[in-house]
Amino acid sequence: MLLFLLSVGLTLIFGMLDVINLAHGSFYTLGAYAGLAIAAVTGDFWIALALAPVVVAAVGALIERGCLRALYARGPNAQVLLTFGFIYLFDDLVKWIWGAHVRSMPPPAMLAGSVALGALRFPSYRLFVIVFGLAVAGLLWLLLERTRLGAILRAGVYDREMTAGLGVNVHRVFTGVFAVGAALAAVAGVIAVPIQAAYPGMGVEILVRTLIVVVIGGLGSLKGSLAGSLILGQAETFGKAWFPDTSMFIIYGVMVLVLLARPTGLFGRELR
Amino acid sequence: MPWVAGTYPVKLAQEILIWGIFAMSLDLLVGYAGMISFGHSAFFGLGGYVAALCLKHWSPSLASAVLLPAVAAGVAGLVIGYLSIRVSGVYFIMLTLAFSQMLYAAAFSTEWLGSSDGLPGVPRPSLPGVDLNLTPAFHLYVMVFFALAGVALDRIVRSPFGRVLRGIDDNAHRMAAVGYAVNRFKLVAFVVAAVIAGLAGSLYAQFNGYVSPEMLFWTTSGEALLMVIIGGTRTLAGPVLGAAAFIGLQSLVSSYTERWMLILGAVFIGFVLWAPAGLLGLVQEGAEPRA
Numbered sequence: 051m052l053l054f055l056l057s058v059g060l061t062l063i064f065g066m067l068d069v070i071n072l073a074h075g076s077f078y079t080l081g082a083y084a085g086l087a088i089a090a091v092t093g094d095f096w097i098a099l100a101l102a103p104v105v106v107a108a109v110g111a112l113i114e115r116g117c118l119r120a121l122y123a124r125g126p127n128a129q130v131l132l133t134f135g136f137i138y139l140f141d142d143l144v145k146w147i148w149g150a151h152v153r154s155m156p157p158p159a160m161l162a163g164s165v166a167l168g169a170l171r172f173p174s175y176r177l178f179v180i181v182f183g184l185a186v187a188g189l190l191w192l193l194l195e196r197t198r199l200g201a202i203l204r205a206g207v208y209d210r211e212m213t214a215g216l217g218v219n220v221h222r223v224f225t226g227v228f229a230v231g232a233a234l235a236a237v238a239g240v241i242a243v244p245i246q247a248a249y250p251g252m253g254v255e256i257l258v259r260t261l262i263v264v265v266i267g268g269l270g271s272l273k274g275s276l277a278g279s280l281i282l283g284q285a286e287t288f289g290k291a292w293f294p295d296t297s298m299f300i301i302y303g304v305m306v307l308v309l310l311a312r313p314t315g316l317f318g319r320e321l322r
Numbered sequence: 323m324p325w326v327a328g329t330y331p332v333k334l335a336q337e338i339l340i341w342g343i344f345a346m347s348l349d350l351l352v353g354y355a356g357m358i359s360f361g362h363s364a365f366f367g368l369g370g371y372v373a374a375l376c377l378k379h380w381s382p383s384l385a386s387a388v389l390l391p392a393v394a395a396g397v398a399g400l401v402i403g404y405l406s407i408r409v410s411g412v413y414f415i416m417l418t419l420a421f422s423q424m425l426y427a428a429a430f431s432t433e434w435l436g437s438s439d440g441l442p443g444v445p446r447p448s449l450p451g452v453d454l455n456l457t458p459a460f461h462l463y464v465m466v467f468f469a470l471a472g473v474a475l476d477r478i479v480r481s482p483f484g485r486v487l488r489g490i491d492d493n494a495h496r497m498a499a500v501g502y503a504v505n506r507f508k509l510v511a512f513v514v515a516a517v518i519a520g521l522a523g524s525l526y527a528q529f530n531g532y533v534s535p536e537m538l539f540w541t542t543s544g545e546a547l548l549m550v551i552i553g554g555t556r557t558l559a560g561p562v563l564g565a566a567a568f569i570g571l572q573s574l575v576s577s578y579t580e581r582w583m584l585i586l587g588a589v590f591i592g593f594v595l596w597a598p599a600g601l602l603g604l605v606q607e608g609a610e611p612r613a
Contacts, residue, residue, distance in 0.1 A: 070416075079433060127358050130415065131358075131547065131594050135587050135590040139583075139591065146581060159496045260418060265413070302421075303422050306421070306424070309409065309416070
């Protein structure tokens, strides 16, 4: 579900803006640390979960406005490189502000226990993560399929110029989408802290897996992100159980196979 | 120079030369053929690992140090290139990245490749009459290969083949319509770049005396891309200049503050935004006032 939250943000940004945002992992790191800082001040996990994404969304909006916008005319390659530069910037910034050591926080008190499902017991926080991820997926689906804003977004994914021609302020939509994508990454970041703690390299580490999910599922496809994160999650878990030595290898193998069989991913659209 | 200067500047110069070879080979793809590869580290690392294995376990000869790593990288380039060039743009970036990560994962989890520690104790090859363990000799040795790679790449980009590559970058559809087998040209460029990257990787292994999985990690490709962009794409001097700037900045800034990555990131973003032609572009702009 973490992967899903991350990849959904990435795929939204790509679908709308045609930008592969390599700094997406840095938004994830930033979200985790912002969440830690806010939780340290307020002592409340929920406030952190609500506020950290807002902070990161603002950062994302600034980047889109200040830097990316100037590059739309120069094609996708310049944008990929730009976001790569931001990885260095943010990762070092995080190290500077919060130091390089691993930090953690406990899950909120009401989710600290475990729940019995049939014969098995699960930590309730992990169940919460799954439910929360599904809720976000549902909300996003409603937003995209059932609202006017969603219609504009889908139109923008389909044909950007035509949408602009119909009188939609595409620039504002772009900034919004980038900010929302960043916020989703930050949500994933905050949620991840009680499970796996926060450290400066966490973004770069998860970025590659997120990219794989998005590519397997099809760039720009919400459904694809969900399918991709499920496939990757299963492949990793079973891979670790059955072939512990080669599990890392397997996920890349899955991606290569999918891409060779269906170059646009499982649910991808044709490239323009 | 290397005879008078201390060892630290010489080592720095050797590192710049080796990364310069690597960055030049990447620029053949990025600058000339318009293929942004985030998987070039695959060949750099492969060259390093093959050199390490051959030098340690087979024979400390030039064949293990140069020939086999380059051939191995070329074969890998043929396979990865054949599969990757079928897609373009963002998907090409992703596929190359996936392949290099695959090799990283393989090296990371294979015991006889040293797992996460890599392989230490890589000897330098022994040549008749020359002791490469002496810094000046090794410096000359690196310079020879730097010159060879530079001349070879220069010949390539000036040849009709190089012009076709530029044509593909500018307009692949038109080149195909005119009758060029676009994908075959791309594949050849990919293999050539892989061979030279493999050479650079093998030199890097001999320079350090060890190889580690980090050489294969995708951020290594990213660093080479930084060098290419900072120096200036579609030139051969640019990537070398970029390598010098990158490594120079790294050692200079890191002796004052730990924040060199922050500064590097900011510098890089600045170049992407305001100086897409890189350092060389800035120099040329200063030399000839715009009409």
